[in-house]
Amino acid sequence: MTMKLGRFTFPEPVFLAPMAGVTDTAYRIIAHDMGCPLCYAEMVSSQGIHFRNERTLAMLQSEPEERPLAIQLFAATPEMAAEAAAYVEALGTADILDFNMGCPAPKIVKNGEGSALMLDPDRAYKILCAMRRAVKMPLTVKMRKGFDDAHCNVVEMARMAEAAGVDAIAVHGRTREQFYRGHADWDAIAAVKRAVRIPIIANGDVRTYDDLDRIFEVTGADGVMIGRAAQGNPWIFKQLTHYLKTGERLPGPTMQERAAVILRHLDLLLKYKGSYVGPREMRKHATWYTRGITHGAILRDAFNKAETRDDFVAILQEYF
Numbered sequence: 001m002t003m004k005l006g007r008f009t010f011p012e013p014v015f016l017a018p019m020a021g022v023t024d025t026a027y028r029i030i031a032h033d034m035g036c037p038l039c040y041a042e043m044v045s046s047q048g049i050h051f052r053n054e055r056t057l058a059m060l061q062s063e064p065e066e067r068p069l070a071i072q073l074f075a076a077t078p079e080m081a082a083e084a085a086a087y088v089e090a091l092g093t094a095d096i097l098d099f100n101m102g103c104p105a106p107k108i109v110k111n112g113e114g115s116a117l118m119l120d121p122d123r124a125y126k127i128l129c130a131m132r133r134a135v136k137m138p139l140t141v142k143m144r145k146g147f148d149d150a151h152c153n154v155v156e157m158a159r160m161a162e163a164a165g166v167d168a169i170a171v172h173g174r175t176r177e178q179f180y181r182g183h184a185d186w187d188a189i190a191a192v193k194r195a196v197r198i199p200i201i202a203n204g205d206v207r208t209y210d211d212l213d214r215i216f217e218v219t220g221a222d223g224v225m226i227g228r229a230a231q232g233n234p235w236i237f238k239q240l241t242h243y244l245k246t247g248e249r250l251p252g253p254t255m256q257e258r259a260a261v262i263l264r265h266l267d268l269l270l271k272y273k274g275s276y277v278g279p280r281e282m283r284k285h286a287t288w289y290t291r292g293i294t295h296g297a298i299l300r301d302a303f304n305k306a307e308t309r310d311d312f313v314a315i316l317q318e319y320f
Contacts, residue, residue, distance in 0.1 A: 001244050003199055003222040005096065005168055006138030008068055010037045012241035013223030014212075016230055017170075017203055018043055018072040018098065018142070020105075024059075026268035027285070028066040030261065031230065036237035038068055040142075040225070043100045046075035046084035062093040070096035070140065074103060076112040078123075078130035089135040097135055099128060099166075101143040101157070104176045115176035118147045121160055128164035142170040142203070142225075145188045148177035158192045158200075170201035170225050180228065189219040201225050209249050212240050232288025234261065255293075259320040262289050266312050279307055286312070295319075 003013035016023060016031045018040035023031075028039040041059065048056025062069050071094035075081035085097055101124060103114030110116075117124040132139055141161050146152035158169050171192050173184035184204025193200045202221035206212055207229040215224060230236050235257075239250045253261070265285055269278035286303040290296045302315045 001216070003168075003201075005038075005140070005199065008038070008095070008138070010223065012037060012244040013201070014237060014240045014244065015201065015223060015225045016040055016237070017225040017227035018070075018100070019227055019231070020103075021281075021284075022231060025061065025063060025066065025272050026265060027234070028069065029063060029268060030234045030265055031237055032066050034234040034236075034238040035241040036234075037241065038070060038096070039066060040070045040072055040098055041094070043072045043074050043103060044084075044088075046073050046080040049073075049084040049087050050080060060088060060091055060093055068095035070094060070098050072098040072100050072142065073131075074100040074108065074113045075127060078126045081127045082130035082134040085131045085139075086134045089137050094137075096138045096140060097131070098170075099131060099139070099141045101141055102172050102176075104144075104179045109176065115144050115147060118144060118153065118157060118176065119151060121153070121157060124157065125160045125164055128161055128166055132165035138167045139165070140168045140170060140201075141166050142172070144172045144174060144176055145185055146175045148175050151175075152188065154188055155191050155195045158196050162196045162198050166198065168199040168201060168222075169196065170203050172227075173202070173204040186215055186218040189215075189221060193220045193222075199223065203227060206240075207236075209240070209243055212243065232285060232291060255320050258289060258293075259316045262286055262316065263312070265289075266309060270309060275308070279309065279312065282306070282312065 003010045016036050016039040020042045023042045031039050044059050071088050073084050101117045108114035145154050161169055171189045173189050189202045199222035201223040202215050202219045203225040206215055235253050242250055266282045269282050283304050287300040290299050299319055306312050
């Protein structure tokens with residue numbers, strides 16, 4: 001099970017999906033530590049790059065320990081997409097460029113971005129062609145099954161993307177209308193795999209070893225992308241990449257390992273986000289890290305009130 005993308009070869013292609021507010025530098029470093037071979041950064045606004053928005057440009061920074069890294073852009077026009085793509089390539093902080101055609105957020109769709117492009121193949125094609133002309137680095141695109149049940153056109157869109165010159169396609173087997181509800185349609189991903197020659201990355205509902213086996217079997221995909229199942233669970237990359245390599249199913253983390261990673265994640269957030277934002281962003285991560293454990297609700301309530309590193313340490317020492 002090996003996937004090639006540009007100059008990169010991934011023997012265990014289990015990737016971290018781009019998630020807004022989640023896949024920042026702190027989490028990407030942890031995921032890489034856990035064996036994730038390629039992380040996709042949270043999506044970045046092409047318009048923000050155009051206007052040199054300080055917060056947007058900060059999202060383009062990276063560290064050596066999280067490379068290779070894919071930066072995902074979203075845009076509504078070919079001109080804006082191409083300009084942003086060229087900027088990212090010149091910056092040199094990423095190794096792969098991705099384009100978002102799957103985000104279901106209302107404010108994104110309203111602007112004609114994200115999954116709105118599933119309804120506009122001509123504009124999507126022009127955007128991808130413009131990005132391909134603008135950069136030499138590997139270019140991928142992430143799309144959904146379709147916009148809604150009446151517009152399940154992912155096969156058409158995948159052929160269009162291949163014609164535009166993209167190097168790989170990630171397919172989330174849900175429509176925009178579904179958001180994250182229901183079940184991902186792996187058969188739709190299989191149809192895309194049969195329709196194009198470039199690598200396909202399957203996305204949606206991979207949480208366990210058995211899920212990994214089944215999604216590869218059903219879709220024939222070249223790689224898999226993990227999204228919500230990785231929230232508070234970076235161990236999933238260590239487990240699934242090890243499983244692909246050896247066939248061995250590793251156990252989950254011990255409570256001590258869980259506590260150590262929570263603290264490491266907090267320290268990284270403090271480093272990159274500061275002493276005020278860092279702990280507040282850590283609250284949601286801490287609640288994800290403690291899903292499914294005994295007395296988790298009490299613990300999550302405590303985390304949601306934590307304001308400093310000392311607060312988190314005190315909670316961890318008391319519980320773990």
